[in-house]
Amino acid sequence: MQKIYLDSAATTRLRPEVVQVMSEVLETNFGNPSSTHAFGREAKSRIESARKAIAKLLHASPAEIIFTSGGTEADNMVLRAAVRDMGVERIITAVTEHHAVLHTVEQLEREYGTEIAYVALDECGNPLPEDLEGLLLRSGKKTLVSLMHINNEIGNMIDVSRIGAICHENKALFHTDAVQSVGHWEWNLKDTPVDFLAAAAHKFHGPKGVGFAFIRKEHQLKPLIFGGEQERGFRAGTEALHNILGMEKALVLAYENLDEERDYIKELKRYFIEQLGSRIPGTRFNGYCGDMERSTYNLVNACLPVSSDKADLLLFQLDLKGIACSRGSACQSGSSQGSHVLNAILSDEDLNKPSLRFSFSKYNTKEEIDYVIGVLSDYVNDNA
Numbered sequence: 001m002q003k004i005y006l007d008s009a010a011t012t013r014l015r016p017e018v019v020q021v022m023s024e025v026l027e028t029n030f031g032n033p034s035s036t037h038a039f040g041r042e043a044k045s046r047i048e049s050a051r052k053a054i055a056k057l058l059h060a061s062p063a064e065i066i067f068t069s070g071g072t073e074a075d076n077m078v079l080r081a082a083v084r085d086m087g088v089e090r091i092i093t094a095v096t097e098h099h100a101v102l103h104t105v106e107q108l109e110r111e112y113g114t115e116i117a118y119v120a121l122d123e124c125g126n127p128l129p130e131d132l133e134g135l136l137l138r139s140g141k142k143t144l145v146s147l148m149h150i151n152n153e154i155g156n157m158i159d160v161s162r163i164g165a166i167c168h169e170n171k172a173l174f175h176t177d178a179v180q181s182v183g184h185w186e187w188n189l190k191d192t193p194v195d196f197l198a199a200a201a202h203k204f205h206g207p208k209g210v211g212f213a214f215i216r217k218e219h220q221l222k223p224l225i226f227g228g229e230q231e232r233g234f235r236a237g238t239e240a241l242h243n244i245l246g247m248e249k250a251l252v253l254a255y256e257n258l259d260e261e262r263d264y265i266k267e268l269k270r271y272f273i274e275q276l277g278s279r280i281p282g283t284r285f286n287g288y289c290g291d292m293e294r295s296t297y298n299l300v301n302a303c304l305p306v307s308s309d310k311a312d313l314l315l316f317q318l319d320l321k322g323i324a325c326s327r328g329s330a331c332q333s334g335s336s337q338g339s340h341v342l343n344a345i346l347s348d349e350d351l352n353k354p355s356l357r358f359s360f361s362k363y364n365t366k367e368e369i370d371y372v373i374g375v376l377s378d379y380v381n382d383n384a
Contacts, residue, residue: 003322004368008203009152009180009299009359010326014246015205015253022207022246033239034230043241050248054212057255058182060189066213066231067244071179072100073224074198074213075146077235078175079104081221082144082196083112088173089141090115094127096153096341098177100198101146115141125287125345126156126294129166136170143172150180153341153357154287155299164193173219179203179211180296183254184262189214201243205361206250210243261362266297268360272369276302279377286342286355303346303355306380311354314379318356321375326357 005013031039033047048062055062068074079101082088091105095118108114120131127147136143145167150157160176167174175196178187183204189197200211215221221234228236273290276283282305288294289301306314315327342355358372
């Protein structure tokens with residue numbers, strides 16, 4: 001049986017060069033970066049070198065990069081600290097955000113009485129800039145806007161520069177969850193009007209359990225985790241050196257190979273959309289994922305014309321055939337409520353049909369796509 005992985009939006013396969021770096025660090029650089037002896041100093045030096053390399057790739061200052069356990073922690077860190085330390089009384093977000101943002105703002109509402117507002121969406125699930133501007137004009141409270149650059153379920157992309165400009169023109173702070181973006185799209189944080197950003201290494205062929213928050217240097221926040229002076233006193237805990245250096249290597253390679261790999265993956269997506277549409281008439285592409293210009297190049301979320309009583313078996317049948325994909329996001333696997341993103345944009349009729357997320361990487365091939373399309377076609381035709 002073939003084994004085909006089309007779930008890179010959930011997590012990516014490690015590059016061999018990343019595994020090599022991490023193995024070397026685990027074996028030879030075991031010193032605690034907080035220790036003052038040579039072993040510790042070497043570990044600390046490598047952490048700071050990684051910080052500088054990551055900052056350079058994003059056109060940021062090294063002091064603006066804070067290493068975390070991943071994107072969820074980075075989102076929590078920024079949102080909570082903004083309310084607690086910066087006097088933010090109101091957060092504007094969208095119902096289609098990742099739960100790392102949605103659940104955090106709900107908790108802030110309970111703990112601090114923070115006012116939460118949700119920007120209106122267009123028919124495909126993108127936040128409407130004009131509605132955001134209206135929300136900002138209607139309140140005198142200090143506000144933070146949190147909108148993700150790329151939606152993790154349907155691949156929609158927002159215009160970060162336009163959204164950031166609207167925020168700053170109205171004296172609001174802007175945070176973006178860029179977990180699906182960093183390592184896949186270029187960032188110039190020096191010129192982009194973003195105050196805070198979250199990233200995770202395992203989305204760009206790096207290790208799980210590590211990421212970073214970008215916090216623009218003029219914003220003074222207090223720690224979320226206490227107990228030590230690591231990360232310039234902002235995040236206590238002994239640093240996972242092997243993860244940090246693995247992330248650095250993965251991000252360097254991602255941007256060194258970005259144009260070539262993006263063109264290759266974009267062609268896989270285009271081919272997948274064409275083949276799926278022609279082999280399975282009635283397929284709908286959720287959000288803007290069928291638009292090559294308005295969505296990210298490595299993700300397709302397709303609603304298939306299968307009756308509701310057969311829908312629940314589809315993902316199981318794909319798994320039996322060795323195909324890995326997602327129904328909604330991986331973070332929601334097993335949820336009886338389904339995808340909150342699709343609930344926000346699909347009709348009741350389409351919600352009763354199976355919607356599957358397929359996400360691609362440099363390790364996929366057209367031959368794999370042909371196999372997947374064949375399996376899907378057979379299932380849909382047999383259960384129409």
